Amino acid sequence: MRIVCTGIACAVVMAAAAGATETTPEAAAFFNKGAELANAGKYDEAIVQFEKSLTEDPELVEAEEWIASIYLARGDAAAAIERYRKALARRPSAVLKANFGLAYLQTGDAANALKVLNEAVLADPKSAAAWNSLSMAYLKTDKVAEAENAAAKALALDEGYAPSQVNMGNVYLRKGDAEAAISYFRKGLGLDGTQTNAYYGLGEAYSFLGNDKEAGDNYLLYLKNGGRDEVRKSAAVGWLWDHGRGAEVP
Numbered sequence: 001m002r003i004v005c006t007g008i009a010c011a012v013v014m015a016a017a018a019g020a021t022e023t024t025p026e027a028a029a030f031f032n033k034g035a036e037l038a039n040a041g042k043y044d045e046a047i048v049q050f051e052k053s054l055t056e057d058p059e060l061v062e063a064e065e066w067i068a069s070i071y072l073a074r075g076d077a078a079a080a081i082e083r084y085r086k087a088l089a090r091r092p093s094a095v096l097k098a099n100f101g102l103a104y105l106q107t108g109d110a111a112n113a114l115k116v117l118n119e120a121v122l123a124d125p126k127s128a129a130a131w132n133s134l135s136m137a138y139l140k141t142d143k144v145a146e147a148e149n150a151a152a153k154a155l156a157l158d159e160g161y162a163p164s165q166v167n168m169g170n171v172y173l174r175k176g177d178a179e180a181a182i183s184y185f186r187k188g189l190g191l192d193g194t195q196t197n198a199y200y201g202l203g204e205a206y207s208f209l210g211n212d213k214e215a216g217d218n219y220l221l222y223l224k225n226g227g228r229d230e231v232r233k234s235a236a237v238g239w240l241w242d243h244g245r246g247a248e249v250p
Contacts, residue, residue: 023053023056023057023059023060024056024057026056027053027054027056027057027060027063028053030049030050030052030053030056031049031050031053031060031062031063033049034046034047034048034049034050034052034053034063034066035066037049038066038070043070043074046066046070047067047070050063050064050066050067051063051067059090061087061090061091064083064084064086064087064090065083065084065087065096065099067083068080068081068082068083068084068087068099068103069099071083072099072102072103072106075106075228077103077104077106077107078107080099080103080106081100081103081104081107084096084099084100084103085100088100092123093123093124094120094121094123094124094127094129094130095120095124095127095129095130097116097117097119097120097123097130098117098120098127098129098130098132098133098134099129099133100116100120101113101114101116101117101120101133101134101137102133102136104116105133105136105137105140110137110140110141113137113140114134114137114138114141117130117133117134117137118134120133120134121134121150126157127157128154128155128157128158128161128164129154129161129163131150131151131153131154131157131164132150132151132154132161132163132164132167134150135147135148135149135150135151135154135164135167135168135171136167136170138150139167139170139171139174144171144174144175147171147174148168148171148175151164151167151168151171152168154167155168160191161191162187162188162189162191162192162195163188163192163195164188165184165185165187165188165191166184166185166188166189166195166197166198166201168184169181169182169183169184169185169188169198169201169205170197170201172184173201173204173205173208176208178205178206178208178209179205179209181201181205182202182205182206185198185199185201185202185205186198186202194225196222196225196226196227197222197227199218199219199221199222199225199227200218200219200222200227200229200232200236202214202215202218202221203215203216203218203219203222203236203239206218207239212243215239215243216239216240216243216245216248219236219239219240220236220240220245220248220249220250222236223236223237223249223250224250237249
């Protein structure tokens with residue numbers, strides 16, 4: 001399932017496929033329509049359909065999870081937290097906890113994020129999503145060694161999980177190894193082209209190496225592909241203007 005992601009939301013694991021939970025035909029129809037709309041980027045309409053599916057079947061946890069993930073991807077972490085809380089009350093899982101932790105991280109509440117994410121990896125030590133989310137929380141709190149360890153566990157579990165490749169790129173960038181960071185960012189984009197955060201990381205890495213052409217190109221790709229993190233947008237735009245490419249800013 002596709003959803004455009006930016007920043008922390010790039011690590012969100014979307015809800016299970018339609019039909020994963022036994023439900024009524026009416027609820028399934030609304031749910032499937034919601035998934036179709038969400039995959040088309042029509043998020044407001046999708047939420048309406050998911051809400052209808054929950055009216056038909058209040059236990060349809062996948063609908064709660066989809067709604068929460070849409071809110072998180074759109075930057076409304078407070079709304080996402082409430083919906084993840086409801087989903088977890090119905091069916092706890094490591095993936096749900098991983099996303100729940102990301103929602104806390106997006107609000108800047110690192111303490112609750114680390115608490116929830118450590119619970120997630122304890123609940124399922126084989127969840128690449130949970131380990132990756134924990135790594136992101138550690139990196140956000142400047143615990144680089146812990147972040148690298150958690151990211152390495154995520155990749156060992158699932159090398160094909162794009163957010164883990166991107167996150168390891170961020171770890172290496174923080175360590176000052178731009179060449180290694182670039183390799184991980186490229187792997188992440190090769191696995192999933194919606195990993196918008198990787199473009200910003202590439203811009204940072206190439207800027208660190210003094211390759212202004214590649215840095216500018218990737219900052220532009222971050223902006224053109226829907227990067228919404230205000231701090232990063234401002235930094236990318238500022239860099240482009242400072243380096244004579246301001247006219248290219250979308």
